[in-house]
Amino acid sequence: MNDIFSKLYDMTAFSNIFAEPQFLIMYLIAFVLLYLGIKKQYEPLLLVPIAFGVLIANFPGGGMGVIQADESGMVSFISSQGIEVQKNIWEMPLHEIAHELGIMNFIYYLLIKTGFLPPVIFMGVGALTDFGPMLRNLRLSIFGAAAQLGIFTVLLVAIFMGFTPKEAAALGIIGGADGPTAIFTTIKLAPHLLGPIAIAAYSYMALVPVIIPLVVKLTCTKKELKINMKEQEKKFPSKSEFKNMQALKIMFPIVVTTVVALFVPSSVPLIGMLMFGNLIKEIGANTSRLFDAASNSIMNAATIFLGLSVGATMTTEAFLNWTTIGIVIGGFLAFALSIAGGILFVKLFNLFTKKKINPLIGATGLSAVPMASRVANEIALKYDPKNHVLQYCMASNISGVIGSAVAAGVLISFLG
Numbered sequence: 001m002n003d004i005f006s007k008l009y010d011m012t013a014f015s016n017i018f019a020e021p022q023f024l025i026m027y028l029i030a031f032v033l034l035y036l037g038i039k040k041q042y043e044p045l046l047l048v049p050i051a052f053g054v055l056i057a058n059f060p061g062g063g064m065g066v067i068q069a070d071e072s073g074m075v076s077f078i079s080s081q082g083i084e085v086q087k088n089i090w091e092m093p094l095h096e097i098a099h100e101l102g103i104m105n106f107i108y109y110l111l112i113k114t115g116f117l118p119p120v121i122f123m124g125v126g127a128l129t130d131f132g133p134m135l136r137n138l139r140l141s142i143f144g145a146a147a148q149l150g151i152f153t154v155l156l157v158a159i160f161m162g163f164t165p166k167e168a169a170a171l172g173i174i175g176g177a178d179g180p181t182a183i184f185t186t187i188k189l190a191p192h193l194l195g196p197i198a199i200a201a202y203s204y205m206a207l208v209p210v211i212i213p214l215v216v217k218l219t220c221t222k223k224e225l226k227i228n229m230k231e232q233e234k235k236f237p238s239k240s241e242f243k244n245m246q247a248l249k250i251m252f253p254i255v256v257t258t259v260v261a262l263f264v265p266s267s268v269p270l271i272g273m274l275m276f277g278n279l280i281k282e283i284g285a286n287t288s289r290l291f292d293a294a295s296n297s298i299m300n301a302a303t304i305f306l307g308l309s310v311g312a313t314m315t316t317e318a319f320l321n322w323t324t325i326g327i328v329i330g331g332f333l334a335f336a337l338s339i340a341g342g343i344l345f346v347k348l349f350n351l352f353t354k355k356k357i358n359p360l361i362g363a364t365g366l367s368a369v370p371m372a373s374r375v376a377n378e379i380a381l382k383y384d385p386k387n388h389v390l391q392y393c394m395a396s397n398i399s400g401v402i403g404s405a406v407a408a409g410v411l412i413s414f415l416g
Contacts, residue, residue, distance in 0.1 A: 022316045023058050029314070030055035036206065043206035043371060046179070049304055050202055053104075053311020063102040065315040069109075071192050077101060104312040107305050113194065115187045117306050118180035119273040124299030125180075125401070126277025127291055129369060131252055132245065133394035140361055140392055142345075144399025147365025148407050149341025150175030154334035155411075161326070166190050169411040171327055174201045175334030176404030177208070178367035179306075184270060185408040188416050195313030196324040200331035202310060208368045211332075212375045215339040220359045224347075225383045227358040229392045246282070253279040260406060266416065267409020274405065339363050342396065364393040365400040373397045 017023045030051050037047030057065035069075045073088045079100055089097070089109055098106040111117045134141050151172040158168035166189040173185045174197065182201035186194045204211065216225070253275035260271045277294050280287040318324065342362030350356045360376040373393035380389045 017060065020060075020316065022320055023060070025320065026054060026058040026314065026316055029319075030058070030311075033203070033206075040209075042209055045303055046202050046307055047206040049307025050199070050206075050311040053308040054314045055311075057104065057312040057315050064104050064312055065102075066104055066108045066195065066309065066313040066318075067101055068192065068195055068313065068318055075101070104309055108309040108312065111305055112183065112198075112309055113187060113191065115184060115269070117302050118184040118187075119269045120298065120302045121180045121306065122270050122405075123273040123277035123294050124302065125369070126253070126274040126279075127281045127295035127299070129274075129278055129281075129398060129401070130394075131249060131278060131398055133391045134398040135245070135248055135252065137392055137395035140357070140395035141399035143342050143349075143362040143396040144365040144401075144403045146345035146362065147338045147342035147396070147400050148176065148403050150334040150336070150338030151404070151407050151411075153337050153341075154330055157333070158330055161330075163326075164190075166415050167193060169415050170197055171330045172334055173197075173404070173408055173411065174204065174327075174331035175338040176367050176400070176407060177201075177205055177335060177338065177372070178401065178404045179205055181270060181367065181404050181408045183306075183310075185411060188266075188412045193323075193327065195310075195318045196327045197331070198310040199314050199319070200328050202307075204331055204335045205368050205371075208366070208371050209375050211335055212339055212363055212372060213379060215336050216343070216360065216363055216376075216379060219340055219343050222383060224359050225380065226387070227356045228384060228387045229358050229361070229380075229389045249282045250279065253282070256402065260409075264406055264409040264413065266412040267405050270405040270408065271402065274401065335366075338366060341365075358387075358389055358392075360389055361392050361396050364397040365403070366397065367401045367404045369397050369401055370394060372400075 033047055033051030033054065036042045037044040037051055056062060067075050067077055069089045073090045074086055075089050076084065076086050077100060079085050092100075094106065094110065097109060153172075154175055155165075155168045155172035158171045159165055163171060170182075170186040170190040170193055173182050176182065179198065179202045183194065183198050186197045190197075257268070257272050257275045261268045280290045280294060342365035343359045344362070346357050346359045346362035358380060360380055364372040364376045366372045373390055376393045377388065377390040380387045
């Protein structure tokens with residue numbers, strides 16, 4: 001009878017959890033992320049899959065955790081015969097990855113580590129993005145470029161702290177507040193850090209409603225936050241203006257892709273797919289089926305696979321170490337500095353112009369579209385119920401998407 005009870009006990013995960021209580025830390029992290037995604041509604045489309053991926057990856061014996069390969073692609077695992085083996089992940093047949101390593105490793109190495117999903121998600125982002133606010137307020141788009149300060153500042157700090165230039169670039173790109181860009185850059189420069197960097201990037205994106213108000217409170221005065229961004233004089237453009245804008249919105253993705261491809265070719269996988277998604281949106285009825293696929297079924301499926309598998313990289317071995325802790329701290333610093341950089345550039349701009357700009361416009365120079373703009377608009381309305389800054393924030397916000405992708409291309413070109 002004792003043998004039966006002993007076998008039943010060994011069959012459960014309790015023996016491993018009691019032997020290694022660090023699993024409890026991971027469960028706590030998963031529950032906190034689920035709370036933020038479900039109760040607080042902090043980007044639930046991203047945070048809920050990631051949090052659930054963290055949860056299921058940390059049940060001993062479940063086989064749902066992603067096994068990280070080293071720089072040469074070697075992975076160590078216990079085979080189905082109970083033997084510890086080492087193999088090169090890129091030389092293993094797909095069916096063997098699924099059978100021996102589990103479904104999460106199959107998804108992770110096939111769809112994410114190959115670099116397939118980030119451009120696909122960028123296509124969906126492009127299909128869901130309206131460049132109109134930026135095209136109507138082009139002068140505000142410069143603040144999206146200024147918000148990339150955090151990327152390059154943290155890159156230098158990380159090198160000083162002992163990271164290699166490639167690792168530092170992958171860490172710094174978190175400041176762009178763009179998960180697909182962070183993943184794509186890390187795959188190219190420091191694939192062994194993909195798990196913790198992806199987790200940090202997506203977690204901070206989801207925490208935009210917390211981080212932006214914190215940085216704004218530390219860097220802006222009440223007087224600055226009350227600067228009223230007046231509504232555009234013509235709320236209803238004439239027919240000719242409307243047609244010109246529609247033509248411009250169709251030409252814009254074509255022109256941007258061409259220019260960026262000529263100057264920063266390494267950013268084309270991201271910028272090209274972003275602009276393609278936007279182009280099929282703007283063309284209208286003739287490409288409505290393509291737009292519907294890119295913005296709905298393809299985008300949703302990609303988000304699910306990416307969220308779950310990225311969360312599954314967050315195992316005790318991968319997360320509870322000093323390198324990962326350094327990445328989490330550095331990622332927060334990059335994120336905060338990007339927000340502060342945009343705000344400070346607005347303050348500098350206001351010194352030389354009569355028409356003052358609300359610093360919240362600079363705070364949204366991140367790639368987190370449209371969440372950053374919504375958060376900034378809510379802050380503005382607290383100080384002045386008539387001060388709707390959403391459309392102006394979107395100009396900076398959208399340019400930040402382009403800016404972070406170009407910054408990633410520059411880093412890949414120089415360090416790749």
